[in-house]
Amino acid sequence: xxxxEYRQAPPPVDFGSLTTATGTAPPVVQGVTYxxxxxxxxxxxxxxxxxxxxxxxxxxxxxxxxxxxxxxLTPAWVFSFSPHGLHAGQSTYAFETCPIVVxxxxxxxxxxxxxxxxxxxxxxxxxxxxxxxxxxxxxxxxNVNRGVAVANGKVxxxxxxxxxxxxxxTNGDRxxxxxxxxxxxxxxxxxxxxxxxxxxxxxxxGGEFGVRGHLDAYDMETGERVWRCYTVPKPGEPGSxxxxxxxxxxARGGANCWITGTFDPETNLLYWGTGNPAPDFDGEVRPxxxxxxxxxxxxxxxxxxxxxxxxxTPHDLWDYDSNMECILFExxxxxxxxxxxxxxxxxxxxxxxxxxxxxxxxxxxxxxGEISPDGQVTPRIYPDKEGEEVHxxxxxxxxxxxxxxxxxxxxxxxxxxVQDTGARVARRRREFKESIPYWxxxxxxxxxxxAGSVSAFNASGEEVWRWRNDLPMCASVxxxxxxxxxxxxxxxxxxxxxxRSGEFLWQFNCGSGHHSSPITYSVEGKQYVAxxxxxxxxxxxxxxxxxxxxxxxxxxxxxxxxxxDSAGGR
Amino acid sequence: MATLTPDRSEMLRQLGLDRxxxxxxxRLLATGNIGQAQEGPxxxxxxxxxxxxDQLIWDPSVLVLPHGGDLDIxxxxxxxxxxxxxxxxxxxxxxxxxxxxxxxTMHVTLDGPGQYWFSSNIGNDEGRGLIGAIVVMGDVPASxxxxxxxxxxx
Numbered sequence: 001x002x003x004x005e006y007r008q009a010p011p012p013v014d015f016g017s018l019t020t021a022t023g024t025a026p027p028v029v030q031g032v033t034y035x036x037x038x039x040x041x042x043x044x045x046x047x048x049x050x051x052x053x054x055x056x057x058x059x060x061x062x063x064x065x066x067x068x069x070x071x072x073l074t075p076a077w078v079f080s081f082s083p084h085g086l087h088a089g090q091s092t093y094a095f096e097t098c099p100i101v102v103x104x105x106x107x108x109x110x111x112x113x114x115x116x117x118x119x120x121x122x123x124x125x126x127x128x129x130x131x132x133x134x135x136x137x138x139x140x141x142x143n144v145n146r147g148v149a150v151a152n153g154k155v156x157x158x159x160x161x162x163x164x165x166x167x168x169x170t171n172g173d174r175x176x177x178x179x180x181x182x183x184x185x186x187x188x189x190x191x192x193x194x195x196x197x198x199x200x201x202x203x204x205x206g207g208e209f210g211v212r213g214h215l216d217a218y219d220m221e222t223g224e225r226v227w228r229c230y231t232v233p234k235p236g237e238p239g240s241x242x243x244x245x246x247x248x249x250x251a252r253g254g255a256n257c258w259i260t261g262t263f264d265p266e267t268n269l270l271y272w273g274t275g276n277p278a279p280d281f282d283g284e285v286r287p288x289x290x291x292x293x294x295x296x297x298x299x300x301x302x303x304x305x306x307x308x309x310x311x312x313t314p315h316d317l318w319d320y321d322s323n324m325e326c327i328l329f330e331x332x333x334x335x336x337x338x339x340x341x342x343x344x345x346x347x348x349x350x351x352x353x354x355x356x357x358x359x360x361x362x363x364x365x366x367x368x369g370e371i372s373p374d375g376q377v378t379p380r381i382y383p384d385k386e387g388e389e390v391h392x393x394x395x396x397x398x399x400x401x402x403x404x405x406x407x408x409x410x411x412x413x414x415x416x417x418v419q420d421t422g423a424r425v426a427r428r429r430r431e432f433k434e435s436i437p438y439w440x441x442x443x444x445x446x447x448x449x450x451a452g453s454v455s456a457f458n459a460s461g462e463e464v465w466r467w468r469n470d471l472p473m474c475a476s477v478x479x480x481x482x483x484x485x486x487x488x489x490x491x492x493x494x495x496x497x498x499x500r501s502g503e504f505l506w507q508f509n510c511g512s513g514h515h516s517s518p519i520t521y522s523v524e525g526k527q528y529v530a531x532x533x534x535x536x537x538x539x540x541x542x543x544x545x546x547x548x549x550x551x552x553x554x555x556x557x558x559x560x561x562x563x564x565d566s567a568g569g570r
Numbered sequence: 571m572a573t574l575t576p577d578r579s580e581m582l583r584q585l586g587l588d589r590x591x592x593x594x595x596x597r598l599l600a601t602g603n604i605g606q607a608q609e610g611p612x613x614x615x616x617x618x619x620x621x622x623x624d625q626l627i628w629d630p631s632v633l634v635l636p637h638g639g640d641l642d643i644x645x646x647x648x649x650x651x652x653x654x655x656x657x658x659x660x661x662x663x664x665x666x667x668x669x670x671x672x673x674x675t676m677h678v679t680l681d682g683p684g685q686y687w688f689s690s691n692i693g694n695d696e697g698r699g700l701i702g703a704i705v706v707m708g709d710v711p712a713s714x715x716x717x718x719x720x721x722x723x724x
Contacts, residue, residue: 009645009674012666015656084663085656086687086701132658134684134706161681162714174661179714183684185721212716230717251718434723 015084016128025117025126028103029169030153034197037151038265045522047101050147050192051404052519055328056262056271058406059479060520064527065560066482070496070506072560076528077123079108079116079555087112088135088160089143095534095553098147098192098476098517106521106530107155107169108555109145109192115157115167121523123557129172131159138186138435140208142537146260147192147517149200152220156200158189164202164218176223180204180216186435187211192260196270196301199226203257207275207321210252210438215272217304227304231255231274231292238306239291249286252432254278255293259323259402264335267352269298269307271326271337280319280396281383282427282440289314294322296339296347298354308354312341317382318368318425319396319439325404326351327414331459338459340405340416342398345371346461360461363399363420364451368392383427383441395423395445397472397542404476404517406485411499413456413464415485419472419542421450447545454487456502465502467495474542475514478529486529488514490546494531494556512552530557590625596698602631607641615641619702621649621668626695628688628702637708638682646673653690653700665691682706 017023032048040046040053044061051058065073087093093111100107105126106118113131118124133143137160149156154175155167162181167174180202181187186209194201199217207213213231218224232253233239243250254277261272277286277293294313297306313320320342327338328351337351344366348358356375369379381392397419405416423445432438452472456464467487475488483499490513496506513535520529534553539546579588586592588601607615615636620629626649635641645655647668656665659678666674668690680686683706690700709715 004671006646007669007672009647009669009672010667011674012655012664012676014662015665016662018665085658085689085691085696128662130658130660130662132660132663132678132680132686134681134686136685161684162710163681172661177660179681179710182710182715184709184723185716187716210721212718214716225713234717248719248721251716251721432722434721436724 016130019125021125021127023127024171025105025169027153027170028105029150029155032102032151034151034195037195046103047099047519047521049149050098050194050260051262051325054263056325057327057329058404058476059408061481062520062522062527063481064522065480065484065529067484067498067505069560070484073496073506073558074561075508076557076559078557079118079123079125081110081114081553083112086135087143088133088137089139092142092536093551094142094144094515094536095532096144096146096516096537097532099519099530099532099555100148100150101519101521102150104523107148107150108532109148109157111143111145113159115148115155115172117172120521120528127172129167131163131165133160137161137183137188138206138209139188140437140538141541144190144537146190149193149195151195154220156193156195158191158193158202160188160190162187162189164189164193164200164223166223178218178223178225181206184435185209185211191258194260194263195220196263201270203272205256205258207254207256207278208280208437208439209435210254210278210432211256212251213254213256213274215257215299215304229299229304229306231257231297233291242289242291244287252278252438253286253290253293257323259325262326262328263301264328264351268301269351270301271328271351272297272299273321273323273326273339275321275323276319277316279438279440281317281425282429283315283317290316294320296322296326296349298351310347310349310354310356312347313343314377317379318392320398324400324402327405327407329407329459338414340400342394342400343368344394344399346457348459358461362416362455362457363394363418365393365420365422383425385427386429387426389424389426391422391424393422394419395421396443397421397445401474401542403474403515406477406479408479408499410481410483413458413499415477415479416455416457417473417475417477417487418453418455419474420452421472421543422446445541445544450545454485454497467497467502467504471546472543476517478518478520480520486518488518488531488533490514490535490543490549492533508558510556512550513546526559528557528559530555590698597625597627599699599701600631600703602627602702603629604632604634605630606634609636613639615639617641618644618646620646621653621700623649626698626700628700631702633702633704635682635704635706638680638706641678641680642675643678644673644675647671653695654692655688656691657688658686680704680706682708
């Protein structure tokens with residue numbers, strides 16, 4: 001018998017080394033400080049933080065691309081990526097991110113723990129980081145991540161297995177890594193972090209699994225947790241009187257903070273939206289208003305204490321999270337915020353104290369109940385009797401999902417992606433068990449008789465124009481000083497609208513539906529518009545009629561045409 | 571119709587699902603052996619995983635770790651064809667060639683708890699059976715757990 005001689009296999013390598021990545025990026029993030037982020041709009045060539053600036057307006061002063069030339073907009077480059085092997089949410093991954101751009105370098109998070117640094121002018125991959133994600137994590141809404149934050153030479157990203165990671169912005173090397181949440185309890189992280197002062201603020205996901213929501217701040221340099229703010233109070237704490245005195249409903253109460261907040265340095269307050277109570281639809285097990293679920297909370301940036309709150313849907317029975325953005329603006333000398341809620345109403349609040357200024361509906365069909373201008377909430381249709389189905393508008397995805405509105409200080413208008421879709425829900429009680437979905441209902445979202453729009457409202461709540469779409473609008477919009485509004489549709493079309501009239505001006509079919517946040521930036525004086533494209537996530541919740549739509553996974557970047565650069569590359 | 575059997579292994583054998591090209595074209599996923607990593611005094615873990623000749627299966631195909639952390643895997647290709655190993659790891663997935671009759675060690679870092687995959691990502695090695703699982707046991711650090719009473723689990 002012949003003895004087989006085994007040889008040494010070639011040494012293992014980073015899988016990313018088998019790409020065209022150069023491995024390094026210029027040290028542009030080294031100089032990104034809190035002061036620069038505070039004044040982000042003074043450097044419009046960059047998109048330094050999630051919303052472009054702390055005020056959440058998603059507005060850029062760039063105006064090279066305008067209503068007169070947008071019809072000439074053309075693809076400048078595309079960065080495409082695809083999964084390898086298995087990953088969590090094999091059928092639900094989506095490209096939900098909002099890119100960050102610093103001096104010509106774009107930092108992008110993908111699904112499943114990916115982070116990429118790209119050349120903003122050419123799309124060249126500079127480096128990539130991959131966090132290994134278990135594929136059995138509990139995810140209500142797909143394998144997604146909404147973006148990174150940058151400062152002091154670092155890129156900060158959250159992972160689906162509830163870690164917060166700091167990377168070296170020049171090469172993607174890990175600097176620190178902390179565990180934020182308990183995956184055995186059903187916690188995860190999908191949020192884009194927010195850098196405020198010397199801290200990184202993140203909010204947890206997992207509201208559909210009956211966790212207790214929290215917001216955390218970490219030291220930017222060390223990863224040490226500075227404060228934690230639970231968004232459901234323990235017995236005896238302020239707000240605990242809105243939960244049953246007996247039992248542990250509070251311990252499973254939800255109120256997760258899974259979308260990035262905004263910040264006003266003058267009030268030193270973070271304005272953060274909180275998510276649904278758990279179980280989502282079975283209110284009988286949690287009588288009371290259930291604070292601080294479905295609320296706008298104002299959180300002291302230094303201590304993590306809740307200074308004031310405004311609850312948009314007390315004792316929620318419809319899954320009406322209030323996570324979506326709080327846009328900061330001024331009117332008649334007052335410091336205000338505008339929050340377009342899932343429940344179909346916009347809440348304009350005094351951001352110094354939470355006082356209600358104005359409430360107005362922004363979608364055609366609202367049947368779940370009514371909120372009067374003075375804030376009185378009257379529920380009308382809701383799952384109540386066990387097994388008895390009810391139908392209401394808006395469905396659980398809301399009249400506007402987490403995807404963001406924009407505000408242009410030039411026009412004084414808010415631009416809102418609207419979903420007009422209903423759902424059938426029957427209460428179905430179930431026992432709570434850690435890591436298992438805790439909805440308390442059977443839910444079927446309408447796949448017919450739906451509509452969408454980008455709707456423009458002034459600060460008084462008057463609709464100024466509406467651009468209609470056959471399908472609900474499920475992606476963030478972008479406003480620019482070129483008096484343009486950019487928005488992506490579920491079918492894949494990226495459109496440009498006249499910000500003053502809503503007139504349709506330009507479109508490009510990106511080949512997959514949009515469920516992300518587009519941005520704009522410039523390099524060497526040339527303006528680019530970037531939009532992550534990749535349908536997926538909680539499609540059964542916000543647009544089941546497009547469950548079969550192609551996922552896609554690409555960053556599309558557009559600019560005005562110029563002479564073609566024929567330089568080669570790797 | 572028999573839908574349940576007290577002896578799963580015997581049923582798989584009878585139906586030819588635990589070998590290549592008998593009951594189906596390849597081999598039913600996750601029908602291989604289960605192994606446990608060895609833990610050193612410093613907490614670093616080691617394991618040895620083979621590719622079984624003509625069976626396109628990792629042995630073990632399910633590797634169990636007592637906790638997250640650093641793991642050294644020695645891959646041994648006993649097969650008469652070339653394969654490779656792609657394994658998730660924090661920072662970047664690790665990849666190596668595994669020519670016929672070769673062996674090599676790969677270092678990976680994984681968080682716990684949770685289940686990860688590994689595979690040979692050439693041809694349709696994955697579909698035929700060369701896809702396995704690394705299962706990490708344990709809990710997250712106490713500092714990352716929710717401030718609430720212990721809750722029931724399934």
